[in-house]
Amino acid sequence: MEIFQQIINGISVGSIYALIALGYTMVYGIVKLINFAHGDVFMLGAFIGFYSITALHLGLIPALLLSMILTALIGVIIERVAYKRLRNSPRISALITAIGVSLFIEYGTIYVRGAQPEAYPGNALPDMVLNLFGLTLNADALFILGVSILLMILLQYIVHRTKVGKAMRAVSHDAETARLMGINVDTTISVTFAIGSSLAGAAGVIFGLYYTKIDPLMGIIPGLKAFVAAVLGGIGSIPGAMAGGMLLGLVETFVSAAGFSLWRDAAAFVILILILIFKPSGLFGQNVKEKV
Amino acid sequence: MKIGNRSFWLFFLASILLYAVFQVLINMGVLDLYYSNLLINIGINIMLAVSLHLIIGITGQFSIGHAGFLAVGAYTSAIITMKMGLPFEIAILVGGIAAMLAGLVVGIPSLRLKGDYLAIATLGFGEIVRIFFLNIDYVGGAAGMQVTHMTNWTYVFLGTLITVLVVRNFTESTHGRACIAIRENEIAAEAMGIPITYYKVLAFAIGAFFAGIAGALYAHNFYVIQPVNFGFLKSFDILIFVVLGGLGSLSGAVISATFLTLVSTFLQQYPETRMILYSLVLVLVMLYRPQGLMGTKEITDFFSFRKPEKEVGRG
Numbered sequence: 001m002e003i004f005q006q007i008i009n010g011i012s013v014g015s016i017y018a019l020i021a022l023g024y025t026m027v028y029g030i031v032k033l034i035n036f037a038h039g040d041v042f043m044l045g046a047f048i049g050f051y052s053i054t055a056l057h058l059g060l061i062p063a064l065l066l067s068m069i070l071t072a073l074i075g076v077i078i079e080r081v082a083y084k085r086l087r088n089s090p091r092i093s094a095l096i097t098a099i100g101v102s103l104f105i106e107y108g109t110i111y112v113r114g115a116q117p118e119a120y121p122g123n124a125l126p127d128m129v130l131n132l133f134g135l136t137l138n139a140d141a142l143f144i145l146g147v148s149i150l151l152m153i154l155l156q157y158i159v160h161r162t163k164v165g166k167a168m169r170a171v172s173h174d175a176e177t178a179r180l181m182g183i184n185v186d187t188t189i190s191v192t193f194a195i196g197s198s199l200a201g202a203a204g205v206i207f208g209l210y211y212t213k214i215d216p217l218m219g220i221i222p223g224l225k226a227f228v229a230a231v232l233g234g235i236g237s238i239p240g241a242m243a244g245g246m247l248l249g250l251v252e253t254f255v256s257a258a259g260f261s262l263w264r265d266a267a268a269f270v271i272l273i274l275i276l277i278f279k280p281s282g283l284f285g286q287n288v289k290e291k292v
Numbered sequence: 293m294k295i296g297n298r299s300f301w302l303f304f305l306a307s308i309l310l311y312a313v314f315q316v317l318i319n320m321g322v323l324d325l326y327y328s329n330l331l332i333n334i335g336i337n338i339m340l341a342v343s344l345h346l347i348i349g350i351t352g353q354f355s356i357g358h359a360g361f362l363a364v365g366a367y368t369s370a371i372i373t374m375k376m377g378l379p380f381e382i383a384i385l386v387g388g389i390a391a392m393l394a395g396l397v398v399g400i401p402s403l404r405l406k407g408d409y410l411a412i413a414t415l416g417f418g419e420i421v422r423i424f425f426l427n428i429d430y431v432g433g434a435a436g437m438q439v440t441h442m443t444n445w446t447y448v449f450l451g452t453l454i455t456v457l458v459v460r461n462f463t464e465s466t467h468g469r470a471c472i473a474i475r476e477n478e479i480a481a482e483a484m485g486i487p488i489t490y491y492k493v494l495a496f497a498i499g500a501f502f503a504g505i506a507g508a509l510y511a512h513n514f515y516v517i518q519p520v521n522f523g524f525l526k527s528f529d530i531l532i533f534v535v536l537g538g539l540g541s542l543s544g545a546v547i548s549a550t551f552l553t554l555v556s557t558f559l560q561q562y563p564e565t566r567m568i569l570y571s572l573v574l575v576l577v578m579l580y581r582p583q584g585l586m587g588t589k590e591i592t593d594f595f596s597f598r599k600p601e602k603e604v605g606r607g
Contacts, residue, residue, distance in 0.1 A: 032408075034408050034411070034412065082575055082579070085579050086578065086579065086582070089582050090582065091407050091408060092354055092407075092539070093578045093582040094578075095354070095408060095411060096531070096535050096574060096578050097574070097575050097578040097579065099356075099528060099531075099574070100571045100572075100574035100575035100578065101571070101575060102571075103528070103567055103570065103571035103574070104568060104571035104572060104575065106567070107564050107567035107568045107571065108568060110564045111564040111565070111568060115564075224415070224416075224419070227412065228416075231409075231412070262423075262426070262427045263423065263427060265419070265423055266419070266420050266423040266424070266427075269416035269417075269419050269420050269423075270416075270420065272412070272413065272416045273401075273402065273413055273416050273417065273420075276402065276405055276409055276412075276413050277401045277402065277404065277405075280404075280405065280409060
């Protein structure tokens, strides 16, 4: 039974990573940029959720929605201000800009509200514990799973069944040809950033509920790990990001459960390096031939 | 710069003069502890910037885990002086060699990767090093390790001088040209018969070696070293020196390391403002001058009477 309990914990943590990883993978798929600021959008989402519950006295679901809407906006602004000009410049410039934007969001937040951590309101969810075949499922875990699964289904629907999803797939496949076919590439990229960022915002609120502590630098490590998850699943692949996130959550939970909790963060990076060396395309990725 | 020609002797004289002036100022007490410490920090940051410049600016390998090599050098040298009681000079050398070995360990497998993937792999390496030292009780874990203050201006000056000289001479040699060829176009370089893996690993090892030496000096400039000093913010700090100065410009790296160390020392009371300024500068430079302030030009290009070479476009 112990092992099933760990699996449930791992999936809860993993679905947070998966939500962040989806944003990474979508943005990478479409503009080939590691959006380092993505982890900080996640942090902003957590704070927006926090303030809308404590200061605006919103319920959990409205707070989650507000956080998603605002982070979507922030994502689009970041793209328009910082990344748009760099679409045709060397990849290194774009990567450094992303690092700059990330530092700016982190320290801007510290400048505005100070570096002190904040405790997430514990009464946002009812204290409900569900006993199922000897496993304990509390309300947090159920909420995390419910929201993540819902969002992932929604994302799958948007990407595969709607017009904008079709445009996104086309642009990610070949932006130039897509433009010739009459697709508005700029709008499509903005939509991608909006969707990815709102998923990160939702992940931020969920993270706050699960770990109960948020601070302005909290986006760094989960952001990096979510990137690891995206690479693990094959960057650019949406099912890959989900699977990668879940897998990473499970590995971390098992490393902790085995008594190596201090090495938990290292495990993610070891996996990253191993994956990059042995299967750079990731579990679900396609091999891309190099062009001269 | 060949030994014996005019520019060599000019450089030689200038460096002795630079060393002597500051040494006299320190001995006379004109530069108090605060300013001599600032001087030492500038030297260490120049070493770090120049060693990373060799990897990113010359060879074009986008590595953002330089703080990992710094940490390896710092901890190795601290173990040698504090736990084994050996002299500082040996500690500096062994610190450099340990970092070089780390560079080989990282370099050989991860140099199959390119661009973004290499960046993220080196970032992961830096974090692994930090977490490793965090969890080893022998070096004090999170509380850190006590180190005696041994670094002085002479050591730092020599270290900086040797780093700059080696990197400059390497760049001007056949090997350096091969590295630049790899930076400009890896596939074309390979087609021309340049063993690209060999040169990438070589650049990595040399860069790591000097970062390790900088680490030994860094460790013995404080009274305690902690894993938290070697997080990837430190890597980004070093990266910013190189990027701001110009990717591919040695003097750019030296100038921006000096300038930014001064700025950040004076902004020490306002760490948030410092980081906000840093990040804004980084984004603005990338948006409006992606090749960095100096591009691939060297400071000597501005003083020579010959027509300056046309700046090579980078891609």
